[in-house]
Amino acid sequence: MRVPFSWLKEYVPELESAEVLEERLAGLGFETDRMERVFHIPGGVVFARVLEAHPIPGTGLKRLLLDAGQAVEVVSGAPNARPGVGVALALPGTEVNGLRIGEKTIQGVRSFGMALSPKELGVGEYGGGLLEFPPDALPAGTPLAEAWPEEVVLDIEVTPNRPDALGILGLALDLHALGYSLVLPEVRLETENVPIPFGLRVEDPKGAPHFTLSYAFGLQVGPSPLWLQRILFACGMRPISNVVDITNYVMLERAQPMHAFDLRFLGEGIRVRRARPGERLRTLDGVERELHPEDLVIAGYRREESFPIGLAGVMGGAESEVREDTQAIALEVALFDPVAIRKTARRHGLRTEASYRFERGVDPLGQLPAAQRALALLQEIAGAKVAEGFLEAGNPKAPDPIPFRPDYANRLLGTQYPEGEQLAILKRLGCQVAGEGPYQVTPPSRRLDLRLEEDLVEEVARIQGYDTIPLALPAFFPAPDNRGVERPYQRERRLREVLAGLGFQEVYTYSFTDPAKAPLFRLPPPPWRLQNPLSPERSALRTHLFPGLLEALRENLALDRPARALLFEVGRVFGKEGDQVVEATHLAGLLFGEGVGLPHGEKLSGFPLLKGYLEAFLEQLGLGLRVEAHPFPFLHPGVSGKVLVEGEARGFLGQLHPEVQRALELPPVWLFELTLPLPEPAFRFQDPSRYPLALRDLAVVVPQSVPYGAVEEVIRQAAGPYLEGFALFDLYQGAPLPEGRKSLAFHLRFRHPQRTLTDEEVDQAVASVVQALRERGWDIRA
Structure with missing residues (x-):
């Protein structure tokens, strides 16, 4: 939007300069794209009145007799050249837009200067006719630059939520809220x-x-x-x-x-x-x-x-x-x-x-x-x-009052703005303020963006200046609510962190989908269509996340051929109950390729690998996983399961159906999709023990084919009731161990709940573990 500085200054006469205005508007949320000076009218351009206009036979030209303080004759081809109008006349010797005006003879008529169009004068883009003025606009012969001085124009960016600022008066009212005096145009109507x-x-x-x-x-x-x-x-x-x-x-x-x-x-x-x-x-x-x-x-x-x-x-x-x-x-x-x-x-x-x-x-x-x-x-x-x-x-309705609490505004912003100052800002913006605790604030009808208390809080911050808001986040912002439960955005952030730690990459896909592709993914038609879609490919609300992940994988495979891919997305999906829209949050994951770096050097892929990732993900959240065989139309008939989290059905896990895979020209792909929020893990609390730990280290040599879980089971059964926990801290293969053997080293932690254990008791427990391990034919490293 183009804002002439002189025009805005008529309503806000205290404005210091165009440069200061640019700074003030930026603080109010209106960035200036550019500032330019316009109307560089040369001194040799004067105001003149057309007295006579005579066509020149055989041409499309006219001979004009002008009053420019003296009688002047010029030739013009402008269709609107006629008696009784004022024009801009460039006298001989004047340079206009790089063109030097002189005296010349045109079609046998001597022309002393040139009557100008807006484009020729440099004030506009129109060049199809003369710039017209009322005949009494100025005394004849007056230099036009005296009445048409240079102007500074700011081209500002107006955000979609502020349609009122597409009028000069809307900007003036915002500046008034900053403390400038305001002069409204007087309307005199008879x-x-x-x-x-x-x-x-x-x-x-x-x-x-x-x-x-x-x-x-x-x-x-x-x-x-x-x-x-x-x-x-x-x-x-x-x-x-x-x-x-x-x-x-x-x-x-x-x-x-x-x-x-x-x-x-x-x-x-x-x-x-x-x-x-x-x-x-x-x-x-x-x-x-x-x-x-x-x-x-x-x-x-x-x-x-x-x-x-x-x-x-x-x-x-x-x-x-x-x-x-x-x-x-x-x-x-x-x-x-x-x-x-x-x-x-x-x-x-x-x-x-x-x-x-x-x-x-x-x-x-x-x-x-x-x-x-x-x-x-x-x-x-x-x-x-x-x-x-x-x-x-029609009978348009005035805006409804909005409850407003100055103390809530300060809590939300982390500020200490005085109550009276906040209310004064709202009044200068044109709001009506009534009542108290909370106040009832009725916004001006021009402000279509003010509908919530938070909108009013934002206005207070905007007028006070965003630079007055402390840089530190308010103390209450990341805190749990009064029931001690994490807010949804915090839970979702935790999910993202865990999956990223397991090697997954997060993607964002469109919430809008192509309804024609539903059969391709073996899904029912989406129940909700957009009335004004951006394109046919984005004309319905999605019901699942996994089609977006598959499209993302296909596009990336077309650019490159990675050995493996782990993708996930947290997003909204939309269903239907009766005539109502049902909105839910889903978590979906995708696996393509093999796993690497497993303890025994072997590689996993497919269903076992993705199930392992899902187990590890849920374990870090304190949740248990069970998968039961269950058919889903978009999954492989033999590799399709229902996911239960803490016994609750939450989604699916399996391989993409071969028909969908062929249609998308994809390699084998495995998927899961869960409905959020996941069940809350059971809350566990245990008083810290008053008695010290007894620590022992133990290294066991076993065949490479023996899984870790088998060694763990033997240790747990033989260690007795005072084994509080243990952890694997070393895996070793190579000399001096025989070929085909590996060494697993553990930290063992013992503690009695009611007294301090003696060395003899701990040694006896360790001896029991060693005996049980040797009975399996396994060795103990010195």
Whole structure:
């Protein structure tokens, strides 16, 4: 959005400079993409009035007689060159946009200078006609730079949640909240008690929740005053006429688009409805468009005949546009459904200043104030007379009050902002504050983003300045709730940490899926479709995570050929119960390839390896795993199991079905998917012992084929009741051990629960272990 500094300063006169403004806006959340200086008008360009315009026979040129403080004759090919308008005249010797203007003879006519278009003057992009001014805009011969000084324009980025900031007044109100004084434009409107000669019928109240029509007549259509054209050019818009320019000016001021219809082309009035099959409309850009039945249109009507005159919220029709001889208008100021406008604009490939604002949302109570502002300017600039009444359909609702607790704001932010200061900020933002403990804060209707208490807290922080928030996280943030249970995000973070520690890589896939691919994965059709999908491939909500993991694996295998892959994802899936959406969190994992680094040097793959990973994962969470054979349509019929965690059915584990594997052109792949949250492990607590440990080390030599579990079982059975625990700390193979043998070394921990063990008791327990091991034919290393 382009923000002329001089225009914003009219509402915020205390602004120091454009550079300070850039800094203030950045603190408010509006980053400046660029800052530029515009309107470098040369001193040799003066204001002149066209006195006469005579066609030059046999050419498309005209001989103009101008009053530039003295009579000046120039030749121009501009179609809008005519008597009674003011123009920008570059006198001989002036350099404009790298072109030096001189005296020359054109078609036998001596031309002393050049009447300029906006593009030639360097104030706009339009080069199809002269820059027009009212004939009395300035004294003839006045250097144009005196009334059109250089301007600084900031091009700022407005976030989607702040549609009110797409108007200069919205930015001024934010700056006012920082402490700047605010000067609001004064609206002086004189009305006449005359009947309104047209009707209004809104046949689609969902598409147009609020619609107003005002009546202005006695108009004198002509060029806009110089100050108004200067603002529009600075904002990147081309002035058209005073009536059209006023509607654009108020839109840029208040972020409320509006449109003026020439009353001669309305018939009996206006209907707001959906388009009918086969209807067509030629829009203001000159393109004849075939309308879609979902397009919201503004239509005129005569008796029962109805005809489109505008594409609601996007662009008006060419037939009903304001012309030079327009004398009466119906001024439309409305609130439209953002989704309907977005769809219409996209269907027709149109992106206008109006649609851009309607798509983001406009103030639901801002239509009448914006209409009054525009009518007052029409009265002042175009000599309009305004009817006292207006037509209105719809009754928009004011925002609901929001409970607000200053102490909660400080706890959430980790700050100590005084209560009075917080309330003062909200009031300067336009909020109404009532009650106390908690306060009831009603946000201004223009602030569509303020709906929760946390939104108000964010506003306090934004206006105070984010740099005033302590860098340390609030102490309560990572703490468990009052039941001592971890919050869901903490539990999910723990799951991610454990899986990453086991060697899995986390991926993120789309929550949206292609419903046509459901049969490919042997899944039922997704129950929920999007009304406005980004593409057909993302038009439904997913029901499982594993298809996304398979797609991710396939895309990576197409780029590279890794020996193995371990992937996982934690994400939302969507089901259906009755007519309700059921949302759940799933954890899914994928294995491709073999395991490495196992104790005995052998490699594992497939089902045993993935089951081992899953067991290790759940063991670190203090949970037990059991897998029971169970068929799943998307898993291999012979390698498919139901996963039970602490006895509760939580998902599946198995090999991808061969048909799915072939269709995706994948190697063998093994999968699991679990529903979260997992059961809570049993809470265990034991008082720390008052008695010391007795430690012993023991090394056992066994054949390489003997598993660790067999040695563990013998030690546990023979050590007696006081063995508190033991751990393997060394695995050794090689000389001086015989070939085919390995050594397992253990730390043994003994402790009596009620007294200190004697050395004799510990030695006797160790001797029992040694005897049991030797009875198995195993040796003890010295």
